[in-house]
Amino acid sequence: MEWKTVVLTVLIVSLCFFAVPIRVGPNTSDQDLKLFKNYVIRFNKSYRHNPEEYDKRFQRFQRSLQHIDKMNRLRSSDTSAFYGLTQFSDLTEEEFLTLHLRPDISVRSAKHLINPHSLNRHSEKSDSKSVLGRMKRANGIPTKFDWRNKGVVTPVKAQGSCGACWAFSTVEVAEAMFAIQNGSLYSFSVQEMIDCAANGNYGCEGGDICSLLTWLAGAKIKILPETTYPLTRSTDACKLERTVSKDSGVIITDFACDNFMGAEDELLESIATHGPVAVAVNALSWQNYLGGVIQFHCDGAFSSLNHAVQIVGYDNSAATPFYIVRNSWGTVFGDKGYLYIAIGNNMCGIANQVSSMDVI
Known part of the structure:
Protein backbone atom coordinates (compact mmCIF):
# COMPACT_ATOMS: atom_id res chain seq x y z
CA MET A 1 0.00 0.00 0.00
CA LEU A 91 -11.28 29.01 12.96
CA THR A 92 -8.80 31.63 11.84
CA GLU A 93 -6.45 32.89 14.54
CA GLU A 94 -8.42 36.15 14.62
CA GLU A 95 -11.71 34.28 15.11
CA PHE A 96 -10.19 32.16 17.87
CA LEU A 97 -8.97 35.30 19.66
CA THR A 98 -12.32 37.06 19.33
CA LEU A 99 -14.62 34.13 20.09
CA HIS A 100 -12.75 32.20 22.77
CA LEU A 101 -10.24 34.58 24.36
CA ARG A 102 -10.50 38.03 25.94
CA PRO A 103 -8.13 40.45 24.13
CA ASP A 104 -8.90 43.14 26.72
CA ILE A 105 -7.60 41.20 29.74
CA SER A 106 -4.20 42.91 29.60
CA VAL A 107 -5.86 46.34 29.63
CA ARG A 108 -8.12 45.36 32.53
CA SER A 109 -5.20 43.83 34.44
CA ALA A 110 -2.93 46.83 33.93
CA LYS A 111 -5.03 48.98 36.26
CA HIS A 112 -3.96 46.75 39.16
CA LEU A 113 -0.25 47.19 38.41
CA ILE A 114 1.52 48.95 41.29
CA ASN A 115 5.14 47.88 40.93
CA PRO A 116 7.04 45.13 39.12
CA HIS A 117 6.54 42.54 41.87
CA SER A 118 3.15 43.39 43.33
CA LEU A 119 -0.17 44.10 41.65
CA ASN A 120 -2.86 44.32 44.30
CA ARG A 121 -3.22 43.12 47.86
CA HIS A 122 -6.01 42.90 50.40
CA SER A 123 -6.00 41.49 53.90
CA GLU A 124 -8.07 41.44 57.05
CA LYS A 125 -5.53 39.29 58.87
CA SER A 126 -1.79 38.80 58.99
CA ASP A 127 -1.15 35.39 60.50
CA SER A 128 1.27 32.79 59.16
CA LYS A 129 -1.46 30.98 57.23
CA SER A 130 -2.77 34.01 55.34
CA VAL A 131 -1.77 35.01 51.83
CA LEU A 132 -0.07 38.15 53.13
CA GLY A 133 1.49 36.44 56.11
CA ARG A 134 3.62 34.03 54.08
CA MET A 135 6.84 35.96 54.58
CA LYS A 136 8.54 33.05 56.34
CA ARG A 137 8.95 30.56 53.51
CA ALA A 138 9.64 26.86 53.79
CA ASN A 139 13.30 25.92 53.46
CA GLY A 140 12.54 23.50 50.65
CA ILE A 141 9.62 22.37 48.55
CA PRO A 142 8.96 19.08 46.74
CA THR A 143 10.49 18.74 43.26
CA LYS A 144 6.98 18.01 42.03
CA PHE A 145 3.57 18.68 43.48
CA ASP A 146 0.02 18.14 42.25
CA TRP A 147 -3.02 19.34 44.23
CA ARG A 148 -5.21 16.93 42.26
CA ASN A 149 -3.57 14.12 44.24
CA LYS A 150 -4.81 15.77 47.42
CA GLY A 151 -8.45 15.60 46.32
CA VAL A 152 -8.99 19.35 46.34
CA VAL A 153 -9.54 20.04 42.61
CA THR A 154 -13.02 19.83 41.08
CA PRO A 155 -13.63 18.33 37.61
CA VAL A 156 -12.71 20.40 34.56
CA LYS A 157 -15.49 22.74 33.43
CA ALA A 158 -16.36 24.07 29.96
CA GLN A 159 -17.06 27.78 29.52
CA GLY A 160 -18.39 27.36 25.99
CA SER A 161 -18.80 30.65 24.16
CA CYS A 162 -19.07 32.62 27.41
CA GLY A 163 -15.98 34.79 27.89
CA ALA A 164 -15.84 34.38 31.66
CA CYS A 165 -12.52 32.58 32.06
CA TRP A 166 -11.76 35.15 34.80
CA ALA A 167 -14.73 33.85 36.82
CA PHE A 168 -14.01 30.15 36.21
CA SER A 169 -10.36 30.39 37.31
CA THR A 170 -11.16 32.45 40.42
CA VAL A 171 -13.95 30.17 41.61
CA GLU A 172 -11.82 27.09 40.93
CA VAL A 173 -9.13 28.40 43.27
CA ALA A 174 -11.78 29.23 45.90
CA GLU A 175 -13.05 25.63 45.64
CA ALA A 176 -9.55 24.26 46.19
CA MET A 177 -8.77 26.59 49.10
CA PHE A 178 -12.06 25.69 50.81
CA ALA A 179 -11.27 21.99 50.40
CA ILE A 180 -7.71 22.44 51.73
CA GLN A 181 -9.04 24.25 54.78
CA ASN A 182 -12.15 22.18 55.50
CA GLY A 183 -11.45 18.78 53.97
CA SER A 184 -14.60 18.86 51.81
CA LEU A 185 -14.64 19.49 48.07
CA TYR A 186 -17.59 21.36 46.59
CA SER A 187 -18.29 23.06 43.27
CA PHE A 188 -19.14 26.73 43.77
CA SER A 189 -21.06 29.02 41.46
CA VAL A 190 -19.28 30.53 38.49
CA GLN A 191 -22.66 31.74 37.25
CA GLU A 192 -23.08 33.94 40.32
CA MET A 193 -19.86 35.72 39.34
CA ILE A 194 -21.02 36.06 35.72
CA ASP A 195 -24.38 37.55 36.70
CA CYS A 196 -23.50 39.60 39.76
CA ALA A 197 -19.83 40.66 39.86
CA ALA A 198 -19.39 44.42 39.95
CA ASN A 199 -16.15 46.45 39.83
CA GLY A 200 -15.87 46.58 36.03
CA ASN A 201 -16.73 42.94 35.29
CA TYR A 202 -19.24 42.27 32.53
CA GLY A 203 -20.22 38.61 32.67
CA CYS A 204 -19.60 36.69 29.46
CA GLU A 205 -18.33 39.91 27.84
CA GLY A 206 -15.22 40.01 30.02
CA GLY A 207 -13.66 40.76 33.37
CA ASP A 208 -10.47 40.08 35.30
CA ILE A 209 -9.42 38.08 38.31
CA CYS A 210 -8.13 40.92 40.50
CA SER A 211 -11.21 43.09 39.98
CA LEU A 212 -13.37 40.11 40.93
CA LEU A 213 -11.32 39.38 44.06
CA THR A 214 -11.43 43.04 45.08
CA TRP A 215 -15.23 42.99 44.81
CA LEU A 216 -15.64 39.65 46.59
CA ALA A 217 -13.33 40.49 49.50
CA GLY A 218 -14.35 44.13 49.87
CA ALA A 219 -18.09 43.45 49.88
CA LYS A 220 -17.74 40.11 51.72
CA ILE A 221 -19.76 38.38 49.01
CA LYS A 222 -20.50 34.72 49.60
CA ILE A 223 -19.85 32.45 46.61
CA LEU A 224 -22.78 30.05 46.65
CA PRO A 225 -22.73 26.34 45.79
CA GLU A 226 -23.20 25.56 42.11
CA THR A 227 -26.30 23.54 43.01
CA THR A 228 -27.86 26.71 44.46
CA TYR A 229 -26.85 28.96 41.56
CA PRO A 230 -26.25 26.67 38.52
CA LEU A 231 -24.20 27.44 35.43
CA THR A 232 -26.01 28.69 32.29
CA ARG A 233 -22.98 30.09 30.36
CA SER A 234 -24.85 33.31 29.57
CA THR A 235 -25.06 36.66 31.32
CA ASP A 236 -28.36 36.72 33.22
CA ALA A 237 -29.93 38.97 35.85
CA CYS A 238 -28.29 38.61 39.28
CA LYS A 239 -30.34 36.30 41.49
CA LEU A 240 -28.53 36.86 44.80
CA GLU A 241 -31.43 38.65 46.46
CA ARG A 242 -33.81 35.84 45.51
CA THR A 243 -31.43 33.06 46.51
CA VAL A 244 -31.72 31.56 49.99
CA SER A 245 -28.29 30.83 51.47
CA LYS A 246 -27.89 30.79 55.24
CA ASP A 247 -24.68 28.92 55.99
CA SER A 248 -23.52 27.42 52.69
CA GLY A 249 -20.92 29.09 50.48
CA VAL A 250 -17.39 30.44 50.64
CA ILE A 251 -16.09 33.96 51.40
CA ILE A 252 -12.75 35.40 50.27
CA THR A 253 -11.04 36.84 53.35
CA ASP A 254 -7.65 37.64 51.90
CA PHE A 255 -6.05 37.74 48.46
CA ALA A 256 -2.93 38.77 46.61
CA CYS A 257 -2.38 39.55 42.93
CA ASP A 258 1.36 39.24 42.30
CA ASN A 259 3.79 39.54 39.44
CA PHE A 260 6.40 36.74 39.56
CA MET A 261 8.39 37.62 36.46
CA GLY A 262 11.98 36.67 37.22
CA ALA A 263 10.86 35.02 40.46
CA GLU A 264 9.11 31.83 39.38
CA ASP A 265 10.80 29.93 42.20
CA GLU A 266 8.59 31.96 44.54
CA LEU A 267 5.55 31.07 42.46
CA LEU A 268 6.38 27.37 42.83
CA GLU A 269 6.77 27.86 46.56
CA SER A 270 3.40 29.56 46.80
CA ILE A 271 1.73 26.69 44.92
CA ALA A 272 3.34 24.01 47.11
CA THR A 273 2.95 25.70 50.49
CA HIS A 274 -0.34 27.56 50.08
CA GLY A 275 -2.47 26.24 47.22
CA PRO A 276 -3.50 26.50 43.57
CA VAL A 277 -3.47 29.93 41.95
CA ALA A 278 -5.39 31.72 39.19
CA VAL A 279 -3.29 33.31 36.45
CA ALA A 280 -3.75 35.48 33.38
CA VAL A 281 -2.03 34.05 30.28
CA ASN A 282 -1.59 34.42 26.54
CA ALA A 283 -3.46 31.43 25.08
CA LEU A 284 -3.39 32.43 21.41
CA SER A 285 -0.99 29.61 20.46
CA TRP A 286 -3.17 26.99 22.19
CA GLN A 287 -5.70 26.77 19.36
CA ASN A 288 -4.47 23.35 18.16
CA TYR A 289 -2.73 22.14 21.33
CA LEU A 290 -3.00 18.42 22.16
CA GLY A 291 -0.41 17.78 24.84
CA GLY A 292 3.23 18.04 25.89
CA VAL A 293 5.10 20.96 27.41
CA ILE A 294 4.74 24.38 25.80
CA GLN A 295 8.24 25.82 25.82
CA PHE A 296 8.39 27.94 22.65
CA HIS A 297 6.21 30.13 20.45
CA CYS A 298 4.06 31.58 23.25
CA ASP A 299 4.57 35.29 23.86
CA GLY A 300 4.87 36.25 27.53
CA ALA A 301 4.35 40.02 27.25
CA PHE A 302 1.91 41.58 29.70
CA SER A 303 0.18 43.26 26.76
CA SER A 304 -0.56 39.82 25.22
CA LEU A 305 -2.63 38.46 28.13
CA ASN A 306 -5.99 37.21 26.87
CA HIS A 307 -7.17 34.28 29.01
CA ALA A 308 -7.32 33.08 32.64
CA VAL A 309 -6.57 29.60 33.98
CA GLN A 310 -5.64 27.78 37.19
CA ILE A 311 -2.25 26.29 38.13
CA VAL A 312 -2.78 23.17 40.24
CA GLY A 313 0.80 21.89 40.45
CA TYR A 314 4.20 21.54 38.84
CA ASP A 315 6.99 19.08 38.04
CA ASN A 316 10.46 20.54 38.50
CA SER A 317 12.09 17.11 38.10
CA ALA A 318 11.02 16.61 34.48
CA ALA A 319 13.45 16.95 31.58
CA THR A 320 11.60 20.18 30.81
CA PRO A 321 10.15 21.41 34.14
CA PHE A 322 6.51 22.44 33.79
CA TYR A 323 3.42 23.87 35.46
CA ILE A 324 0.23 21.79 35.50
CA VAL A 325 -2.45 24.10 34.13
CA ARG A 326 -6.18 23.54 34.31
CA ASN A 327 -8.17 25.13 31.51
CA SER A 328 -11.92 25.79 31.17
CA TRP A 329 -12.51 24.47 27.63
CA GLY A 330 -13.82 21.07 28.71
CA THR A 331 -12.10 17.69 28.90
CA VAL A 332 -11.94 17.36 25.09
CA PHE A 333 -9.20 20.02 25.05
CA GLY A 334 -5.52 19.19 25.63
CA ASP A 335 -4.78 16.43 28.11
CA LYS A 336 -8.32 15.86 29.45
CA GLY A 337 -8.70 19.60 29.97
CA TYR A 338 -5.15 20.25 31.18
CA LEU A 339 -1.99 21.54 29.56
CA TYR A 340 1.64 21.92 30.56
CA ILE A 341 3.73 25.10 30.38
CA ALA A 342 7.49 25.29 30.86
CA ILE A 343 8.81 26.81 34.09
CA GLY A 344 11.34 29.62 34.16
CA ASN A 345 10.85 31.91 31.16
CA ASN A 346 7.42 33.43 31.83
CA MET A 347 6.13 31.25 29.01
CA CYS A 348 2.70 32.40 27.78
CA GLY A 349 2.94 35.22 30.34
CA ILE A 350 2.14 32.79 33.15
CA ALA A 351 4.00 34.80 35.81
CA ASN A 352 2.60 38.23 34.91
CA GLN A 353 -0.52 38.17 37.09
CA VAL A 354 -0.84 35.46 39.72
CA SER A 355 -3.72 35.47 42.19
CA SER A 356 -3.87 33.54 45.46
CA MET A 357 -6.47 33.73 48.19
CA ASP A 358 -7.69 32.60 51.61
CA VAL A 359 -11.30 31.68 52.34
CA ILE A 360 -13.71 30.82 55.11
Whole structure:
Protein backbone atom coordinates (compact mmCIF):
# COMPACT_ATOMS: atom_id res chain seq x y z
CA MET A 1 0.00 0.00 0.00
CA GLU A 2 1.33 3.46 -0.88
CA TRP A 3 2.83 5.40 2.06
CA LYS A 4 0.38 8.30 1.79
CA THR A 5 -2.57 5.92 1.74
CA VAL A 6 -1.35 4.19 4.90
CA VAL A 7 -0.91 7.49 6.72
CA LEU A 8 -4.29 8.76 5.61
CA THR A 9 -6.02 5.58 6.77
CA VAL A 10 -4.39 5.79 10.20
CA LEU A 11 -5.27 9.47 10.55
CA ILE A 12 -8.91 8.99 9.64
CA VAL A 13 -9.38 6.02 11.96
CA SER A 14 -7.53 7.78 14.80
CA LEU A 15 -9.54 10.95 14.39
CA CYS A 16 -12.73 9.06 15.10
CA PHE A 17 -11.48 8.09 18.56
CA PHE A 18 -8.89 10.57 19.84
CA ALA A 19 -6.80 13.57 18.89
CA VAL A 20 -3.49 12.99 17.14
CA PRO A 21 -0.86 15.31 15.72
CA ILE A 22 -1.25 15.94 12.01
CA ARG A 23 1.47 15.95 9.37
CA VAL A 24 0.55 17.50 6.05
CA GLY A 25 2.23 16.66 2.76
CA PRO A 26 2.00 18.31 -0.67
CA ASN A 27 -1.12 18.06 -2.86
CA THR A 28 -3.37 16.93 -0.04
CA SER A 29 -6.71 18.53 -1.00
CA ASP A 30 -8.53 15.19 -1.24
CA GLN A 31 -6.91 13.94 1.96
CA ASP A 32 -7.74 17.21 3.71
CA LEU A 33 -11.38 16.90 2.65
CA LYS A 34 -11.63 13.38 4.07
CA LEU A 35 -10.07 14.57 7.32
CA PHE A 36 -12.47 17.50 7.42
CA LYS A 37 -15.55 15.30 6.90
CA ASN A 38 -14.52 13.21 9.90
CA TYR A 39 -13.64 16.34 11.86
CA VAL A 40 -17.11 17.83 11.31
CA ILE A 41 -18.73 14.62 12.54
CA ARG A 42 -16.43 14.22 15.54
CA PHE A 43 -17.01 17.75 16.82
CA ASN A 44 -20.66 17.82 15.72
CA LYS A 45 -20.25 21.07 13.80
CA SER A 46 -23.54 22.86 13.13
CA TYR A 47 -22.58 23.86 9.58
CA ARG A 48 -22.39 20.31 8.23
CA HIS A 49 -25.55 20.91 6.14
CA ASN A 50 -24.71 24.50 5.14
CA PRO A 51 -22.65 24.28 1.90
CA GLU A 52 -21.45 27.89 1.93
CA GLU A 53 -20.31 27.82 5.56
CA TYR A 54 -18.92 24.30 5.10
CA ASP A 55 -16.65 25.49 2.29
CA LYS A 56 -15.47 28.52 4.27
CA ARG A 57 -14.66 26.40 7.31
CA PHE A 58 -12.85 23.84 5.16
CA GLN A 59 -10.50 26.53 3.88
CA ARG A 60 -9.75 27.62 7.45
CA PHE A 61 -9.32 23.98 8.44
CA GLN A 62 -6.68 23.60 5.72
CA ARG A 63 -4.78 26.60 7.07
CA SER A 64 -4.86 25.00 10.49
CA LEU A 65 -3.42 21.78 9.06
CA GLN A 66 -0.53 23.75 7.62
CA HIS A 67 0.07 25.52 10.93
CA ILE A 68 -0.12 22.23 12.85
CA ASP A 69 2.48 20.70 10.56
CA LYS A 70 4.76 23.71 11.04
CA MET A 71 4.46 23.61 14.84
CA ASN A 72 5.11 19.86 15.03
CA ARG A 73 8.22 20.19 12.82
CA LEU A 74 9.62 22.65 15.40
CA ARG A 75 9.39 20.18 18.31
CA SER A 76 12.76 19.84 20.02
CA SER A 77 12.09 16.66 22.05
CA ASP A 78 9.52 13.96 22.75
CA THR A 79 8.21 16.00 25.69
CA SER A 80 7.67 19.18 23.66
CA ALA A 81 4.14 20.38 22.99
CA PHE A 82 2.47 18.67 20.04
CA TYR A 83 -0.43 19.89 17.96
CA GLY A 84 -3.36 18.46 16.05
CA LEU A 85 -7.07 18.88 15.41
CA THR A 86 -9.16 20.48 18.15
CA GLN A 87 -12.64 21.97 18.34
CA PHE A 88 -11.03 25.28 17.29
CA SER A 89 -9.23 24.08 14.14
CA ASP A 90 -11.89 25.43 11.77
CA LEU A 91 -11.28 29.01 12.96
CA THR A 92 -8.80 31.63 11.84
CA GLU A 93 -6.45 32.89 14.54
CA GLU A 94 -8.42 36.15 14.62
CA GLU A 95 -11.71 34.28 15.11
CA PHE A 96 -10.19 32.16 17.87
CA LEU A 97 -8.97 35.30 19.66
CA THR A 98 -12.32 37.06 19.33
CA LEU A 99 -14.62 34.13 20.09
CA HIS A 100 -12.75 32.20 22.77
CA LEU A 101 -10.24 34.58 24.36
CA ARG A 102 -10.50 38.03 25.94
CA PRO A 103 -8.13 40.45 24.13
CA ASP A 104 -8.90 43.14 26.72
CA ILE A 105 -7.60 41.20 29.74
CA SER A 106 -4.20 42.91 29.60
CA VAL A 107 -5.86 46.34 29.63
CA ARG A 108 -8.12 45.36 32.53
CA SER A 109 -5.20 43.83 34.44
CA ALA A 110 -2.93 46.83 33.93
CA LYS A 111 -5.03 48.98 36.26
CA HIS A 112 -3.96 46.75 39.16
CA LEU A 113 -0.25 47.19 38.41
CA ILE A 114 1.52 48.95 41.29
CA ASN A 115 5.14 47.88 40.93
CA PRO A 116 7.04 45.13 39.12
CA HIS A 117 6.54 42.54 41.87
CA SER A 118 3.15 43.39 43.33
CA LEU A 119 -0.17 44.10 41.65
CA ASN A 120 -2.86 44.32 44.30
CA ARG A 121 -3.22 43.12 47.86
CA HIS A 122 -6.01 42.90 50.40
CA SER A 123 -6.00 41.49 53.90
CA GLU A 124 -8.07 41.44 57.05
CA LYS A 125 -5.53 39.29 58.87
CA SER A 126 -1.79 38.80 58.99
CA ASP A 127 -1.15 35.39 60.50
CA SER A 128 1.27 32.79 59.16
CA LYS A 129 -1.46 30.98 57.23
CA SER A 130 -2.77 34.01 55.34
CA VAL A 131 -1.77 35.01 51.83
CA LEU A 132 -0.07 38.15 53.13
CA GLY A 133 1.49 36.44 56.11
CA ARG A 134 3.62 34.03 54.08
CA MET A 135 6.84 35.96 54.58
CA LYS A 136 8.54 33.05 56.34
CA ARG A 137 8.95 30.56 53.51
CA ALA A 138 9.64 26.86 53.79
CA ASN A 139 13.30 25.92 53.46
CA GLY A 140 12.54 23.50 50.65
CA ILE A 141 9.62 22.37 48.55
CA PRO A 142 8.96 19.08 46.74
CA THR A 143 10.49 18.74 43.26
CA LYS A 144 6.98 18.01 42.03
CA PHE A 145 3.57 18.68 43.48
CA ASP A 146 0.02 18.14 42.25
CA TRP A 147 -3.02 19.34 44.23
CA ARG A 148 -5.21 16.93 42.26
CA ASN A 149 -3.57 14.12 44.24
CA LYS A 150 -4.81 15.77 47.42
CA GLY A 151 -8.45 15.60 46.32
CA VAL A 152 -8.99 19.35 46.34
CA VAL A 153 -9.54 20.04 42.61
CA THR A 154 -13.02 19.83 41.08
CA PRO A 155 -13.63 18.33 37.61
CA VAL A 156 -12.71 20.40 34.56
CA LYS A 157 -15.49 22.74 33.43
CA ALA A 158 -16.36 24.07 29.96
CA GLN A 159 -17.06 27.78 29.52
CA GLY A 160 -18.39 27.36 25.99
CA SER A 161 -18.80 30.65 24.16
CA CYS A 162 -19.07 32.62 27.41
CA GLY A 163 -15.98 34.79 27.89
CA ALA A 164 -15.84 34.38 31.66
CA CYS A 165 -12.52 32.58 32.06
CA TRP A 166 -11.76 35.15 34.80
CA ALA A 167 -14.73 33.85 36.82
CA PHE A 168 -14.01 30.15 36.21
CA SER A 169 -10.36 30.39 37.31
CA THR A 170 -11.16 32.45 40.42
CA VAL A 171 -13.95 30.17 41.61
CA GLU A 172 -11.82 27.09 40.93
CA VAL A 173 -9.13 28.40 43.27
CA ALA A 174 -11.78 29.23 45.90
CA GLU A 175 -13.05 25.63 45.64
CA ALA A 176 -9.55 24.26 46.19
CA MET A 177 -8.77 26.59 49.10
CA PHE A 178 -12.06 25.69 50.81
CA ALA A 179 -11.27 21.99 50.40
CA ILE A 180 -7.71 22.44 51.73
CA GLN A 181 -9.04 24.25 54.78
CA ASN A 182 -12.15 22.18 55.50
CA GLY A 183 -11.45 18.78 53.97
CA SER A 184 -14.60 18.86 51.81
CA LEU A 185 -14.64 19.49 48.07
CA TYR A 186 -17.59 21.36 46.59
CA SER A 187 -18.29 23.06 43.27
CA PHE A 188 -19.14 26.73 43.77
CA SER A 189 -21.06 29.02 41.46
CA VAL A 190 -19.28 30.53 38.49
CA GLN A 191 -22.66 31.74 37.25
CA GLU A 192 -23.08 33.94 40.32
CA MET A 193 -19.86 35.72 39.34
CA ILE A 194 -21.02 36.06 35.72
CA ASP A 195 -24.38 37.55 36.70
CA CYS A 196 -23.50 39.60 39.76
CA ALA A 197 -19.83 40.66 39.86
CA ALA A 198 -19.39 44.42 39.95
CA ASN A 199 -16.15 46.45 39.83
CA GLY A 200 -15.87 46.58 36.03
CA ASN A 201 -16.73 42.94 35.29
CA TYR A 202 -19.24 42.27 32.53
CA GLY A 203 -20.22 38.61 32.67
CA CYS A 204 -19.60 36.69 29.46
CA GLU A 205 -18.33 39.91 27.84
CA GLY A 206 -15.22 40.01 30.02
CA GLY A 207 -13.66 40.76 33.37
CA ASP A 208 -10.47 40.08 35.30
CA ILE A 209 -9.42 38.08 38.31
CA CYS A 210 -8.13 40.92 40.50
CA SER A 211 -11.21 43.09 39.98
CA LEU A 212 -13.37 40.11 40.93
CA LEU A 213 -11.32 39.38 44.06
CA THR A 214 -11.43 43.04 45.08
CA TRP A 215 -15.23 42.99 44.81
CA LEU A 216 -15.64 39.65 46.59
CA ALA A 217 -13.33 40.49 49.50
CA GLY A 218 -14.35 44.13 49.87
CA ALA A 219 -18.09 43.45 49.88
CA LYS A 220 -17.74 40.11 51.72
CA ILE A 221 -19.76 38.38 49.01
CA LYS A 222 -20.50 34.72 49.60
CA ILE A 223 -19.85 32.45 46.61
CA LEU A 224 -22.78 30.05 46.65
CA PRO A 225 -22.73 26.34 45.79
CA GLU A 226 -23.20 25.56 42.11
CA THR A 227 -26.30 23.54 43.01
CA THR A 228 -27.86 26.71 44.46
CA TYR A 229 -26.85 28.96 41.56
CA PRO A 230 -26.25 26.67 38.52
CA LEU A 231 -24.20 27.44 35.43
CA THR A 232 -26.01 28.69 32.29
CA ARG A 233 -22.98 30.09 30.36
CA SER A 234 -24.85 33.31 29.57
CA THR A 235 -25.06 36.66 31.32
CA ASP A 236 -28.36 36.72 33.22
CA ALA A 237 -29.93 38.97 35.85
CA CYS A 238 -28.29 38.61 39.28
CA LYS A 239 -30.34 36.30 41.49
CA LEU A 240 -28.53 36.86 44.80
CA GLU A 241 -31.43 38.65 46.46
CA ARG A 242 -33.81 35.84 45.51
CA THR A 243 -31.43 33.06 46.51
CA VAL A 244 -31.72 31.56 49.99
CA SER A 245 -28.29 30.83 51.47
CA LYS A 246 -27.89 30.79 55.24
CA ASP A 247 -24.68 28.92 55.99
CA SER A 248 -23.52 27.42 52.69
CA GLY A 249 -20.92 29.09 50.48
CA VAL A 250 -17.39 30.44 50.64
CA ILE A 251 -16.09 33.96 51.40
CA ILE A 252 -12.75 35.40 50.27
CA THR A 253 -11.04 36.84 53.35
CA ASP A 254 -7.65 37.64 51.90
CA PHE A 255 -6.05 37.74 48.46
CA ALA A 256 -2.93 38.77 46.61
CA CYS A 257 -2.38 39.55 42.93
CA ASP A 258 1.36 39.24 42.30
CA ASN A 259 3.79 39.54 39.44
CA PHE A 260 6.40 36.74 39.56
CA MET A 261 8.39 37.62 36.46
CA GLY A 262 11.98 36.67 37.22
CA ALA A 263 10.86 35.02 40.46
CA GLU A 264 9.11 31.83 39.38
CA ASP A 265 10.80 29.93 42.20
CA GLU A 266 8.59 31.96 44.54
CA LEU A 267 5.55 31.07 42.46
CA LEU A 268 6.38 27.37 42.83
CA GLU A 269 6.77 27.86 46.56
CA SER A 270 3.40 29.56 46.80
CA ILE A 271 1.73 26.69 44.92
CA ALA A 272 3.34 24.01 47.11
CA THR A 273 2.95 25.70 50.49
CA HIS A 274 -0.34 27.56 50.08
CA GLY A 275 -2.47 26.24 47.22
CA PRO A 276 -3.50 26.50 43.57
CA VAL A 277 -3.47 29.93 41.95
CA ALA A 278 -5.39 31.72 39.19
CA VAL A 279 -3.29 33.31 36.45
CA ALA A 280 -3.75 35.48 33.38
CA VAL A 281 -2.03 34.05 30.28
CA ASN A 282 -1.59 34.42 26.54
CA ALA A 283 -3.46 31.43 25.08
CA LEU A 284 -3.39 32.43 21.41
CA SER A 285 -0.99 29.61 20.46
CA TRP A 286 -3.17 26.99 22.19
CA GLN A 287 -5.70 26.77 19.36
CA ASN A 288 -4.47 23.35 18.16
CA TYR A 289 -2.73 22.14 21.33
CA LEU A 290 -3.00 18.42 22.16
CA GLY A 291 -0.41 17.78 24.84
CA GLY A 292 3.23 18.04 25.89
CA VAL A 293 5.10 20.96 27.41
CA ILE A 294 4.74 24.38 25.80
CA GLN A 295 8.24 25.82 25.82
CA PHE A 296 8.39 27.94 22.65
CA HIS A 297 6.21 30.13 20.45
CA CYS A 298 4.06 31.58 23.25
CA ASP A 299 4.57 35.29 23.86
CA GLY A 300 4.87 36.25 27.53
CA ALA A 301 4.35 40.02 27.25
CA PHE A 302 1.91 41.58 29.70
CA SER A 303 0.18 43.26 26.76
CA SER A 304 -0.56 39.82 25.22
CA LEU A 305 -2.63 38.46 28.13
CA ASN A 306 -5.99 37.21 26.87
CA HIS A 307 -7.17 34.28 29.01
CA ALA A 308 -7.32 33.08 32.64
CA VAL A 309 -6.57 29.60 33.98
CA GLN A 310 -5.64 27.78 37.19
CA ILE A 311 -2.25 26.29 38.13
CA VAL A 312 -2.78 23.17 40.24
CA GLY A 313 0.80 21.89 40.45
CA TYR A 314 4.20 21.54 38.84
CA ASP A 315 6.99 19.08 38.04
CA ASN A 316 10.46 20.54 38.50
CA SER A 317 12.09 17.11 38.10
CA ALA A 318 11.02 16.61 34.48
CA ALA A 319 13.45 16.95 31.58
CA THR A 320 11.60 20.18 30.81
CA PRO A 321 10.15 21.41 34.14
CA PHE A 322 6.51 22.44 33.79
CA TYR A 323 3.42 23.87 35.46
CA ILE A 324 0.23 21.79 35.50
CA VAL A 325 -2.45 24.10 34.13
CA ARG A 326 -6.18 23.54 34.31
CA ASN A 327 -8.17 25.13 31.51
CA SER A 328 -11.92 25.79 31.17
CA TRP A 329 -12.51 24.47 27.63
CA GLY A 330 -13.82 21.07 28.71
CA THR A 331 -12.10 17.69 28.90
CA VAL A 332 -11.94 17.36 25.09
CA PHE A 333 -9.20 20.02 25.05
CA GLY A 334 -5.52 19.19 25.63
CA ASP A 335 -4.78 16.43 28.11
CA LYS A 336 -8.32 15.86 29.45
CA GLY A 337 -8.70 19.60 29.97
CA TYR A 338 -5.15 20.25 31.18
CA LEU A 339 -1.99 21.54 29.56
CA TYR A 340 1.64 21.92 30.56
CA ILE A 341 3.73 25.10 30.38
CA ALA A 342 7.49 25.29 30.86
CA ILE A 343 8.81 26.81 34.09
CA GLY A 344 11.34 29.62 34.16
CA ASN A 345 10.85 31.91 31.16
CA ASN A 346 7.42 33.43 31.83
CA MET A 347 6.13 31.25 29.01
CA CYS A 348 2.70 32.40 27.78
CA GLY A 349 2.94 35.22 30.34
CA ILE A 350 2.14 32.79 33.15
CA ALA A 351 4.00 34.80 35.81
CA ASN A 352 2.60 38.23 34.91
CA GLN A 353 -0.52 38.17 37.09
CA VAL A 354 -0.84 35.46 39.72
CA SER A 355 -3.72 35.47 42.19
CA SER A 356 -3.87 33.54 45.46
CA MET A 357 -6.47 33.73 48.19
CA ASP A 358 -7.69 32.60 51.61
CA VAL A 359 -11.30 31.68 52.34
CA ILE A 360 -13.71 30.82 55.11
